[in-house]
Amino acid sequence: xxxxxxxKDVLAGLAALAQxxxxxxxxxxxxxxxxxxxxxxxxxxxxxxxxxxxxxxxxLTNAGLILQRRESRSLIYSxxxxxxxxxxxxxxxxxxxxxASAGACLPVCAPTPExxxxxxxxxxxxxx
Amino acid sequence: xxxxxxxKDVLAGLAALAQxxxxxxxxxxxxxxxxxxxxxxxxxxxxxxxxxxxxxxxxLTNAGLILQRRESRSLIYSxxxxxxxxxxxxxxxxxxxxxASAGACLPVCAPTPExxxxxxxxxxxxxx
DNA sequence: ACGATATTTCTATGAATGTCGAAATGATCT
DNA sequence: AGATCATTTCGACATTCATAGAAATATCGT
Numbered sequence: 001x002x003x004x005x006x007x008k009d010v011l012a013g014l015a016a017l018a019q020x021x022x023x024x025x026x027x028x029x030x031x032x033x034x035x036x037x038x039x040x041x042x043x044x045x046x047x048x049x050x051x052x053x054x055x056x057x058x059x060l061t062n063a064g065l066i067l068q069r070r071e072s073r074s075l076i077y078s079x080x081x082x083x084x085x086x087x088x089x090x091x092x093x094x095x096x097x098x099x100a101s102a103g104a105c106l107p108v109c110a111p112t113p114e115x116x117x118x119x120x121x122x123x124x125x126x127x128x
Numbered sequence: 129x130x131x132x133x134x135x136k137d138v139l140a141g142l143a144a145l146a147q148x149x150x151x152x153x154x155x156x157x158x159x160x161x162x163x164x165x166x167x168x169x170x171x172x173x174x175x176x177x178x179x180x181x182x183x184x185x186x187x188l189t190n191a192g193l194i195l196q197r198r199e200s201r202s203l204i205y206s207x208x209x210x211x212x213x214x215x216x217x218x219x220x221x222x223x224x225x226x227x228a229s230a231g232a233c234l235p236v237c238a239p240t241p242e243x244x245x246x247x248x249x250x251x252x253x254x255x256x
Numbered sequence: 257a258c259g260a261t262a263t264t265t266c267t268a269t270g271a272a273t274g275t276c277g278a279a280a281t282g283a284t285c286t
Numbered sequence: 287a288g289a290t291c292a293t294t295t296c297g298a299c300a301t302t303c304a305t306a307g308a309a310a311t312a313t314c315g316t
Contacts, residue, residue: 007148007151010151011146011147011148011151014142014145014146014151015146015147017142017146017219018139018142018143018145018146019139019143019303019304020135020139021304021305023135023138023139023142026219027219027221027222030219030220030221030222030223031222031223033223038262039262039263039264040261040262040263043263048305049305049306049307050262050263050264050306051263051264051265051266051305051306051307051308052304052305052306053263054263054264054265055264055265055304055305055306056304057263057264058264070313072313072314073260073261073262073263073312073313073314073315074262074263074313075262075263075264084219084220088216088219091145091154091155091158091212091216092158092212093155093158094155094158094159095158095159095161147273147274149274149275166292167292167293167294168291168292168293171293176275177275177276177277178276178292178293178294179275179276179277179278179293179294179295179296180274180275180276181293182293182294182295183274183275183276183294183295184274185293185294186294198283200283200284200292201282201283201284201285201290201291201292201293202291202292202293203292203293203294
């Protein structure tokens with residue numbers, strides 16, 4: 001309990017990320033790290049209208065993927081990494097009948113180039 | 129190169145998973161492993177109309193998340209784990225300004241219960 | 257309090273999506 | 287070839303979503 005995420009939360013998170021503008025926003029915030037970035041800065045970086053950005057920031061916030069804090073006049077948004085890992089974990093739960101908590105079922109941690117190459121030769125597999 | 133996924137592919141994958149029925153299907157196939165499961169078996173397990181299931185299987189297939197093969201009269205579907213890891217990797221690319229290939233930026237490999245607990249105490253962080 | 261700046265809410269519109277019954281297609285077995 | 291079984295395609299419907307201009311709200315600095 002506590003570790004596993006509710007399906008509806010995962011669904012909300014995926015839906016939030018399944019949109020080009022929001023995916024761009026989220027990746028920008030992942031890159032920015034915990035310090036985050038102001039709404040205006042995001043709007044400028046991605047060249048989206050303020051109203052449109054606000055719409056998407058709300059969507060990401062409601063999905064729990066990003067956090068908001070105020071700093072002077074600016075609203076700073078940052079990625080919620082904990083939530084993101086929860087979503088990934090949900091996807092690989094019970095991989096090949098095993099429980100995800102038993103260990104790394106999917107090599108989701110960025111593979112080394114060598115591992116990536118050997119992966120190429122092997123047929124699609126689950127990594128179990 | 130070849131390891132990184134195109135943004136449009138990631139977007140398609142996320143959109144495909146951002147739907148309750150399809151998420152259920154995919155997780156069922158993740159659990160089934162490389163052996164996969166027949167369309168009819170999936171329809172029965174999830175109690176969805178054949179036409180509806182077919183619609184969603186097409187969506188997942190087009191997104192590259194699942195694979196199809198024939199076995200006698202049945203069409204067997206299985207999860208494409210390689211594609212899934214590609215999507216996850218894309219999300220954590222350039223985490224906090226670093227490249228994902230430099231190492232595990234996000235603890236996306238299922239955390240041990242102990243690690244999960246210590247995570248609870250810390251404020252949201254990126255794991256870098 | 258006032259003016260300036262940052263962001264959100266309101267409103268409208270065009271486009272895409274999920275669902276399922278009915279019919280059609282494709283594959284198998286005898 | 288004919289009968290049967292598994293799955294897909296078609297058609298129609300209601301619902302949801304992305305976008306952005308204009309107005310409203312909130313915060314700050316003086």
